[in-house]
Amino acid sequence: MTIAPGASTVRSALSAHAAMGLLAGALLYLVCLSGTVLVFYQEWQRIEQRDAPEMARIDPQAVQRGVAAVLAKEQGKPASAHLYVHMPVPELPRATITTDHQAVHLDAQGRIAAPELNHWSEFLYALHYTLNVPGVVGMTIVGALGMLMVALSVTGLIAHPRIFRDAFRLRARHGGGVGMADWHNRLSVWTLPFGLAIAITGAVIGLAGVGTAVLARVAYGGDIAAVYAPIFGKEAKPNAARAPVADVAAALVQMERVYPDIAVTYVTLHDPGTAGQHVQIVGRHARRLIFGEYYDFDAAGLFTGTARLADGAIGQQAAASNYNLHFGNYGGLPVKICYVMFGLALTIVSATGVYIWLGKRRRRGLREPWLRGAWHGVVWGAPVALIGTLGVRLVAGDAAPFTAIFWTGLLLAVIGGAVLAGRRERALTA
Template identity: 40%
Template sequence: MLSVIGSSLVGLGVAILYATWRAALPRHGRVIGWASIALGTGVWSWATGADRGIAIALIVLCISALCCVAVSGSIAFSTPQEKTKTQPKKNKRALGDQRSDDAGIARSQSVGWMASKRLSWLLTAGPVAALLALSTALASHQMLIWAGTLPENALVTELFLFPVLWGFLTVWSLMAQSFSGNTQTVAKKKNKAKTVQRALSAHGVLGVAIAAGLYLVCLSGTVSVFKDQLEVFEQRKEIPQVSALNGEELLKASREAIKLDPDTKHLVVYPPTQKKNTAIVGTDNRSHYADAKGRLALQKVHPWSSFLIDLHYYLNLPHSFGMIVVAIFGVLLFGMSLSGLLAHPNIVKDAFSFRRGKSSRLMHTDIHNRLSVWTMPFHLSNSLTGAMIGLASISAFAIASLNYEGDTSAVFAPVFGSEPPVDLRSAPIARMDLALLHVQENYAFTKPVLLVLHDPNTEGQYLQIFAEHPDRLIYAEKYNYNRDGEFLGTVGSADGSIGQQVGDSVYKVHFGSFGGMPVKIAYALFGICLLFIIHSGMRVYFLKRQAREKNTAGMYGAWLGIALGAPSALALTLPVSLVLPLTQAQLQLLFWLGLVLAVCFGFYRGYRSDSRAALAASPVVQQLV
């Protein structure tokens, strides 16, 4: 009931802001609108906890605003514009004016040279900005440690500062370079106009540089929101339905899994929950679905889902390198959001506006801006959390070299807990049944979602039970047990320091796994909006280039090959994997081959259309006609 009231208040606040913008209400209606949004956020926080309530209220805010944007756009685009008489322009090309041809060629060369110069500057400034950002973040980490700050708080601060400073410094360097060679123009422009123009230039350079890779990361991320559902759909045989596993059945399934993979270093169990009536028992090399009696009934096989996750995490590159590459896209997406805000000074005034009856370029610009503004919380949170996850290995290596003699596991121990000493002497499997019973009796309000047994069947084995806390953004609290099932304590993800709680919340915030299917659908909607934002931005870029130079259709065709070919290739690989027994590597090859063919076909069609247009516009052909 409280969630309905909170959503209604947030939606009402957005509706009041929209009515105020359309002048249906006086200006002080903005105060009422924002007050209603704040009140709705408070209700959500009261109902579901502060961190989770704020996140869900922001989702409701974005969806409500997108609905208002859709209404405003439909009104603007459905209202016909009054036609005005215009004087036809003289076509100098039809008259065979060679000077116009020379000017067009020179202008085309100038635009191409400027684009190459700016991209070259980005390739130089980006790594320099990364080094400066990393150095500053590490210095902040060391200063916080020396000042007596908890190590986990200092670590999370460093992980946050690194991508933020990298994105900010990259945008700042591009803005500083955009007018560096034209001091007279700078002197003539007002300060506000200079900032807007520089931000637009930086925004355009970043967009062109990362559009293709960012599109693939966002596309795969949008689909991978439904990873769990896709894995079940992809499994070709019937999955056993299990409502609960008792301790004896859990031990039986665990022993059978270890027997199939005796050299495994980890045993992983996903017990059945209210949301998912399946039990999964896995080792380092394989996973199985268990039935209600604790028997391993069906091997878990989902090559397409694994390919999808690998595409989103690593772009199908080697994992250590690919995760850093994807993290860089997150940093630059944050930089694009920052430059977009700086380039849009009238963000409140134009919150819902569409310029009716204008050119195609302005229409795509309005769509780009409106979707960007009202999905900004999603862009910022996902870009930063993704960058924090991907760049953590670089930060850990640097911090370990400074403080822990190169031991990267010691860097993350204050946040996620440390492992006990290794003792590989043989021993019976740990009493997972007693540990699970302890959680159920003493922490009944939690929901165990994952059990991880480290070094199974050894004297040093220890068990971690990951249990969700209701109404929290943390992934789970970790309850630690020895091999005899004796409780050793918790890590502190739920009630520890702010660094532990924030660090453990990054995963759920990034993947939208904190509010059930409604939040997953909302994340998928925001992901689709981001895909439209990327495409509309590239559309605006090519329309601008088309107005200034020739021969742009080939490049635009190549971009359409990515924008349309990537979803098509991704959609094609799923039914193929259901029909043919393809491996993950073969699906990767099929996807990238289809994408390359789509790009080549798009470029070829665009290039041919450019060639025909150039031939038709030539003075010789026009005289013959």
């Protein structure tokens, strides 16, 4: 004898199922929205800290003085595994040094000018990159959402065989959600190459962490660095014995002399202050999609080779191009503007897709006003909460809890939207 669930139980299960679908849609919408805003990541940093020293270039000796000054401040602390120097570039003309313990701006003479204060930009980056969930878990969630975007794009094309023929057909005046469906479909077609590129590269970036961990455990005895070595080069063998600071200036001078057409964007000092330290310079190649090439130097500043990201295997070059293709860090301001426009279109597509789905459920007799109200809260609450965090940053300073403010504001918007929609529905049916 079987016991069938009651009608109320079935309705509750269907509502719970719909709520989980709404959650997936909300996360996808947040990734699209935050990614659109994040296109101007470097510009946001300049807005956040407008008084930081800026320069078109910095002398190699000034960089050396800055490295020495930063490491001197860390005497008595656990040694930093890496020291990073962000070199001035047109998009962010600042020299900044970051270690495991601090991040500071340098002036043109290499003196420490001020701490780096860009917590709002970092909050925005984390929102897009991990949904503010720490570690590999957040990256995996976002990577899975990238795969979902690919699946939605492909199945949408299959489900609408006339979608290209009707690419410019709009029935905005028709009721029943037809106009919204047309805008959803048209924007999906117009942004299809961009959407697929963003979705695929996002999935690769997001799932790289868990994929690498699994591959390292299965094939490399848990050595994650060994997984990355065929693409990005091997790490030098460490030697923890103390030694004078590496000659970063000599490496930069040699870069200028041997590769005058290569724009230096980053300098990484591995294991600073040890006998195993070495210098790695990232050089950006003009008219290339790769983020740059790794130029390796020993502690004395002598060139030892490259990782061959610019001229190695096709797989290497593709891996080195993934990040720029996803974030639009190539081609300057015109490309960024295009990324914002296409990103806004993707955000609208993700929002209208859920509205269309909710409309279909309603036409099937599933009256769930609280779901539609909650979605209103997501669509309008997320940008308002994001603007609110920026306002707090500009008014109250860098130390505000931006993550807590954003998610609390969004949660209140969702709950408020659901409650108001439920009350409105009861009033109409009373």
